Amino acid sequence: MPSIRHLAAALALLGASAAHAAGTPPTTAEVIERSTARDWRTPDPDNVLYLDLPAGRVVIELAPQFAPAHAANIRQLAKQDYWDGLAILRSQDNYVVQWGDPNAGQDTARTLGDAAKTLPAEFDSADGTLAFTALPEADSYAPQAGWVDGFPAGRDAKTGRTWLAHCYGAVGAGRDMAADSSNGTELYVVIGHAPRHLDRNITVVGRVLQGMELLSVLPRGTGALGFYETAAERVPIARIRLASQLPQSERVALEVFRTDTAAFEQLVEARRNRREDWFIDPVGRIELCNVPIPVRAARGPAASK
Amino acid sequence: MPSIRHLAAALALLGASAAHAAGTPPTTAEVIERSTARDWRTPDPDNVLYLDLPAGRVVIELAPQFAPAHAANIRQLAKQDYWDGLAILRSQDNYVVQWGDPNAGQDTARTLGDAAKTLPAEFDSADGTLAFTALPEADSYAPQAGWVDGFPAGRDAKTGRTWLAHCYGAVGAGRDMAADSSNGTELYVVIGHAPRHLDRNITVVGRVLQGMELLSVLPRGTGALGFYETAAERVPIARIRLASQLPQSERVALEVFRTDTAAFEQLVEARRNRREDWFIDPVGRIELCNVPIPVRAARGPAASK
Incomplete structure (x- = not known):
């Protein structure tokens, strides 16, 4: 809920979040960034x-x-x-x-x-x-x-x-x-x-x-x-x-984040314990309908990492 | 979620719901119908x-x-x-x-x-x-x-x-x-x-x-x-x-349903155990954000019952 007064700063922080130490559990954005092609599926x-x-x-x-x-x-x-x-x-x-x-x-x-x-x-x-x-x-x-x-x-x-x-x-x-x-x-x-x-x-x-x-x-x-x-x-x-x-x-070629992977478990954890800088109380709880299942434009095999 | 095919019938049923036996716990609509002026408050x-x-x-x-x-x-x-x-x-x-x-x-x-x-x-x-x-x-x-x-x-x-x-x-x-x-x-x-x-x-x-x-x-x-x-x-x-x-x-003269009354307790119960005819599973559970707090146009003292 960043104020618009510092939206630019907030977005910069979001961008910088991937720089978190490797030992720190990832944020939602980091989980998605670090995901591999195997973490996504193509719907039938x-x-x-x-x-x-x-x-x-x-x-x-x-x-x-x-x-x-x-x-x-x-x-x-x-x-x-x-x-x-x-x-x-x-x-x-x-x-x-x-x-x-x-x-x-x-x-x-x-x-x-x-x-x-x-x-x-x-x-x-x-x-x-x-x-x-x-x-x-x-x-x-x-x-x-x-x-x-x-x-x-x-x-x-x-x-x-x-x-x-x-x-x-x-x-x-x-x-x-x-x-x-x-x-x-x-x-x-x-x-x-x-x-x-x-x-x-x-x-x-x-x-x-x-x-x-x-x-x-x-x-x-x-x-x-x-x-x-x-x-x-x-x-x-x-x-x-x-x-x-x-x-x-x-x-429309889409890929959906799988929900039976270690990456998804990390995503749920990232939503449970919020590590984004904006959060003062990291929450520590999560509810079924508050876990968004990511969807993205499909990447060809060559584009996946 | 009535189908439109029988919307008229569904609405008729809603209207008829107040005819439930007096001993039956009321539906949400019935709680509101039966409420008295004391069950509502006028915001400052x-x-x-x-x-x-x-x-x-x-x-x-x-x-x-x-x-x-x-x-x-x-x-x-x-x-x-x-x-x-x-x-x-x-x-x-x-x-x-x-x-x-x-x-x-x-x-x-x-x-x-x-x-x-x-x-x-x-x-x-x-x-x-x-x-x-x-x-x-x-x-x-x-x-x-x-x-x-x-x-x-x-x-x-x-x-x-x-x-x-x-x-x-x-x-x-x-x-x-x-x-x-x-x-x-x-x-x-x-x-x-x-x-x-x-x-x-x-x-x-x-x-x-x-x-x-x-x-x-x-x-x-x-x-x-x-x-x-x-x-x-x-x-x-x-x-x-x-x-x-x-x-x-x-x-805009509004009245808000009080949340510290017996009527409110009935409203929560009506949302917990759904007695409307449409429900097959009466649910038996309720969650904080799924209890709507009714708001209505204010009634003058003469109009209240």
Whole structure:
């Protein structure tokens, strides 16, 4: 929170931070600077969804290891150009933005084609082979918090179940009253403080890797639940496509920081004990949704170090 | 997260929720519906700050019980019209917006007049008389979490100290490297997931009561730390005034839900165990920053029940 009075000085300090003694645990910036190509992964283009808006592109990574049926239906919908020309319908402050078909439920609704109309609830997973990187700290909402394949998650050792956590940027599938009433056509993104009470109440399908700032700034709707009250307020969706549907030249090549490495453990520690000069109290604690998972433009093998 | 397909049904259900049996613990909506005038308080107009932007008014409540020197300096600055014509300078996604003097630190900086140039750090308070409503749940960042006079707070029984928590809408005083380098001229507001690592590292001066949606949607700055890179991107501040400086007709009459009442305890319980029909897992847990403190337009004594 540097004052602008000394922003230049603060930025200089940030730049100089890499000069810390080799024996000192690194800051977040240093962990990333020192990372190697093996600390990053390239998401599967079949799991990467591009939401193209007038303001630009939002990149989403799907999590089929948690929501296989939803991921498959979303892929099918993308291949059918289902969302092209539909819109963002809702923006509720400190909560979510949500898109879909404004005519859903009416005769004029867009057809679902070969996509399923309803899907089983995929609120959590019983898959014991999911590689879970545990956070030692207690969590407010889960018996155990941590990460699976780059996604913040909760776990209950007693039941053997694991689930995706509603941190900032989480993407979920809107549903009605019935647990199995979602189909992935209406997706929402968390744009505020983590609504972790939604965990295990709805299917999380992934998270936003890039472009959150295009969603978080959308004017809040004045209707109930933040719905836009007029068609003119809605934000049109140009198209939603899988990365794998587009030629290489139209894709956004991104790498995501792995969450199962020693480097990630250092990153969590750097966020837990803040060594940046600005901090007076180094904190000594960390919470699941306060660990950002770094994303960067992909580097070719030659550029990686 | 109701689907729009059945939004009308969902809203009908919300409306019908007050019909729950009298013996059932109330939902959040029911707690508010059933509240009496004694469950609400009217903030002291000397503690209410109006930030007037082109898009409308943001209402802030100051917390002099935690930051008396900062509150006094902010009052002085408001009385000097210090901020009139200055601007919001920074909007960092999932973090803060911040305003102040773009020329701060330069010869062209606006004069501070009778306001102090620096203030003592007011990161926490040793005042043992603060009425603390404790949340039973463990907190990720504080030995004890709860509320003081409507503000989310942390407490450490060992040290006897209490501090304001950086939940969504918290307002703090930007500082440089030195703990005592803030003066209240540069204020920031949390617009994302609670950055609780800032707790006890900076002086929190209050929280936004109304108008968050005017701040949270501001385009994110593309400079370091979300600073706007050009003057044209900045959001001009028409004026900042204390409510007490304005005639009654120009004030926004608000009431804030008290946090030291049985009704508030019910509200927390309603957020902990979700009884709304949509919830399949009632959750059973709650976290400090996920308890919204209701604010409403003031009702005259005749209108209150």
